[in-house]
Amino acid sequence: MCSSKGLSVFVFVFLLLLHGNxxxxxxxxxxxxxxxxxxxxxxxxxxxxxxxxxxxxxxxxxxxxxxxxxxxxxxxxxxxxxxxxxxxxxxxxxxxxxxxxxxxxxxxxxxxxxxxxxxxxxxxxxxxDVETPPQSHHKNAALRLIQMKPIMIGYFLLYFTLSFILDFIDFIKFFEQVLYEIFLL
The missing domain is CATH 2.60.40.420 (Cupredoxins -  blue copper proteins)
Incomplete structure (x- = not known):
């Protein structure tokens, strides 16, 4: 299960670094x-x-x-x-x-x-110089999200979609393994 999450995080970080803000x-x-x-x-x-x-x-x-x-x-x-x-x-x-x-x-x-x-x-x-975003200011985080280019929002949506799909695939594999063990016993 960890490999698919790791892949989705890698893809997200790669796309974020590729485009930046x-x-x-x-x-x-x-x-x-x-x-x-x-x-x-x-x-x-x-x-x-x-x-x-x-x-x-x-x-x-x-x-x-x-x-x-x-x-x-x-x-x-x-x-x-x-x-x-x-x-x-x-x-x-x-x-x-x-x-x-x-x-x-x-x-x-x-x-x-x-x-x-x-x-x-x-x-x-x-x-x-590139600024580091504040850690606890929710207003600033929301403002930065609003100011993002549409492609950045697309990257976020892609990440969450990939994450959901990979988690669903992991669930199916797990469920398949449980059914296999139940009916094999």
Whole structure:
């Protein structure tokens, strides 16, 4: 009986670790000043930093940049300040870029198109270390469950379904063995 429970726990933990509790953020302003990654309006040059400050980023979250005829670069803080970079830490110009925030700390983003960074198409993202959930706060646990992506809820349902099926199979095997012993005697 232990082997099927062990298997269901292993499957659940594997799926949980595989997906984690990360979020994909669409880069852009929520006040409709910008759509995706583009040069912000002249009267709102800090729109991307304001957007970043309004979000809470954790290790393994993803930033999704959508843009046309532009690029995304991850640069150092000094390159960010100068709006000049000849060798970025990361570069993409495919119009649909995803960047995984793989460590805690600051990430510096800017457009690679000449003049765009100077006009405000740049952003600093602060990434927090993965937090450990509180042990006794039921409100926080319920809130985290509500905030989970649907796929995580699917993993929970899969785990409990597998656990039920494996327990049922164990019960049938046990019942079959009891009947066998009764009628064999």
């Amino acid at each position: 990360c979020i994909e953020f669409e880069v852009g302003d929520t006040n409709n000043l910008t759509k995706g990654w583009q040069v912000p309006p002249l009267n709102h040059p800090h729109v991307y930093n304001q957007w970043a400050q309004n979000n809470r980023f954790k290790v393994n979250d993803t930033l999704h940049f959508t843009y046309k005829k532009d690029s995304v670069m991850v640069v150092t803080d000094s390159e960010y300040d100068k709006c000049k970079c000849s060798q970025p830490l990361y570069f993409s110009n495919n119009g649909d870029t995803r960047v995984v925030l793989d460590r805690p700390g600051l990430f510096f983003f800017m457009s690679g198109v000449t003049g765009h960074c100077e006009r405000g198409q740049k952003m600093i993202v602060k990434v927090l």
